[in-house]
């Protein structure tokens with residue numbers, strides 16, 4: 001199958017965890033006639049994005065939010081990239097985790113954010129995920145009838161090594177639940193999605209929370225799809241809404257043939273010890 005339909009739900013995040021889960025259901029109901037193959041939610045879609053909230057909202061895998069997402073994937077017959085939520089493990093570590101469900105509601109992937117968002121921009125955004133979160137340690141690629149797909153979380157996009165690992169593992173599209181802010185958003189959001197799409201000749205799909213100017217962390221919004229040529233297919237503004245797009249895997253192959261960047265890599269020259277120091 002060459003063409004797949006995606007929907008990115010740019011929803012608001014409110015304090016009541018399960019209210020956010022209901023919002024997902026309302027959106028799925030609204031878009032069901034569009035018959036999307038993949039639906040993606042924003043980073044921390046059910047937990048206001050603040051470090052002190054992560055341990056409080058955290059659930060173990062199979063918890064109440066997980067159960068609902070699994071049920072929605074099955075009910076609507078979609079692949080659901082469940083944005084992200086705080087996950088706690090048996091040792092009490094908390095991760096920023098994206099669960100991925102197939103059309104039967106079975107979990108087929110799980111990504112724990114590997115690069116924690118610790119920044120301190122003078123006169124701009126300060127944030128320290130590592131105050132309450134533990135980092136994941138692997139890339140995430142899963143199988144579908146359209147080929148392999150990848151998921152990474154927000155700050156992960158800034159590290160080209162991770163997307164390249166996923167493409168080497170066969171990812172045809174990279175889904176990115178994310179929440180840039182009013183400092184990094186205008187500067188780097190579109191640029192990051194276009195760059196990763198261009199250097200990997202791949203579709204990138206970003207889904208952000210809708211902007212709430214009263215929130216402790218203000219989301220940039222602008223959910224986006226970029227294509228293997230590095231162009232923007234579509235992008236929302238900051239308001240609540242849905243981005244629907246068709247991704248053509250045939251076009252991806254065509255770009256990779258016409259401009260053979262992946263094939264022309266000097267693998268004989270690149271050295272792990274030079275890339276990782």
Ligand SMILES: NC(=O)CC(=O)C(=O)O
Pocket residue numbers: 043117153154155156178179180181184185
């Ligand atoms: N939530 C984030 O990880 C934000 C981010 O990556 C950014 O650059 O902003």
